[in-house]
Amino acid sequence: MAAPLSVEVEFGGGAELLFDGVKKHQVTLPGQEEPWDVRNLLAWIKKNLLKERPELFLHGDSVRPGILVLINDADWELLGELDYQLQDQDSILFISTLHGG
């Protein structure tokens, strides 16, 4: 049984357009059976935060290629990508590299 988590989810590089233009979201993830990992977080974001065009943010289980994910200012590839277990007060940043030049 995972306790509720409070994390900060931030969007940049144009990804905020899919979230009503709001860049920073302080979210409280409800307690649930399984521990919260990034995979579950993405599903939660899709259900609760994403306002439009899920295919521009998600691709299957993971984020769309071209979207960079930073967890506490570190590359998520170093932390296990989707399998990283979220901690309280973590900061997850999604930067879209696809837009702009």
Next chain:
Amino acid sequence: MCEVGEDYGEPSPGGLQPPRPGREQKCVKCKEGLPVVVIRAGDAFCRDCFKALYVHKFRAVLGKSRLIFPGEKVLLAWSGGPSSSSMLWQVLQVRLRRPQGAACGQSATDRAKTLAEMKQVLRALGFPWHIVALEEVFGLPPTVLRRPAPAPGPVGTGPAYKAAVDHFLQQRCALGAGREEQLSHPGPREPQSPAVLPTATQTEALCRLFGSVKTLTAKEELLQTLRTHLILHVARTHGYSKVMTGDTCTRLAIKLMTSLALGRGAFLAWDTGFADERHGDVVVVRPMREHTLKEVAFYNRLCAVPSVFTPAVDTKAPEKASIHRLMEAFLLRLQAQFPSTVSTVYRTSEKLLKAPRDGFAAGPPGPRCLLCMCVLDVDSADSATAFGAQTTSHGSPTQPPVPEAGAARGPCCCAWMGRPHSHREDARARVIEQLCYGCRVNLKDLPSLDCLPPYILAEAQLRSQRYLPTLGGLGGGFWVSIPTHLLPPGPGPSGRPRRTWTAMRRPGWVRAEPTGRQEPAGAPSPVCINKNILIRKLQSTWGRSADPRRAGGHGFLPQQHAGPAGPTPSPAST
């Protein structure tokens, strides 16, 4: 082969994928710090090493090229996006000993707010800056499309580079210290043009232009072209001989593949290379070409580089909305599974040559495309025949059935004589025959040329009056006969795909006598072969030959004397 959408599943253990780096590893460079970013395939860097590497790459790319000289005026093209913002930041950090200006482009959305943000960033930079709105293309002069001779700047590689730099600096000192001070003044300067926001008429004209373009692909290409012209104009007006753009490695790889799909294969070296000298006096350099988008995004985050987000024509467009988007999705998905994809494509672009190896450059340069200003890769006279007929949508019952593009059937006047032409169709044909293959195909998605900015139409008009008498000579193209062994085997392609390499036309009057290959009289088969390779081979044997037939082809060409019969075709030569 790889397919988009195909799921490759988990990588096989010990197979193609390198082992994933974890946090327990140390930075690959200093072996001490905690890694924060993975770049390339599996290299984890700590914060400081990553920053150092990033800046080092920028300096190395500039230093290696030996194109930029101390004290030279350089214009930095800033779109507000992360890559060009990062480039601006780099220039600031590296403190290049040269005066820079920043020119940024804007499109018509959320203007005031974006403008305010941009001004804030630009003021903080300390460079002189100019904000140009895209609407200003409607006020550009036709001289933008002309290619002046390159300025006699210093050139040199190797040991000659240092001597060239010294010479350059001495020349600048001779011009006067006062001017030097003015150029290197660090204080921010307000833009030269007092009216930054464009007029409503211009905005409306721009909206009409982009509204009339049928496909997103053509819109994006048109936007790119107009932006380039605008930046060129700013650079020339303010005396900048170099322009830096923020094209990253990822973007250039996508651009390379997209250009191939758009029929711009002949110009890949200019579109994706480090230096683009097609404009003559202004050279466009791409110092960010060794950085991937991931590195740029990470660096911008680490160093809090300010950037301004502006929605573009393809914002929120679905994946298959345009060729650019499709190619981007394809490459990035492939990159996710095979991390060396982008760098492989990018490295290929580095190997592209600009000039053919054997002294073809000794001949006079051909005419240039009206829009992209690259040397034309199609025979200008094609506009009178099959391809041009398809492009300009001429229809006439008296016209013989049009064969595959590139084939010449009988007198090429068939497309022109025997029916009245409207002024509009003439104007369109006039513009199209001055475009390269890629630009022609893009222009097919623009039903009416009236919406184009006036400088394009004016220059097209001018060139059609200037170039026509010389089309049969050295400028526009030439008839050659093709020895058998240079032809592709088998019959000519029947269903020629729309976007392919250029076709060389076979003349009717000089015919290679191929062994075992029957040519019906007056109807040579189309040939798809790289024109430059062919020209080199032929010139080494025969040199150029004028086509006397062309005199009768166009209704408006002066009658030319029947030239020499040309070289005797000899299939066994070369």
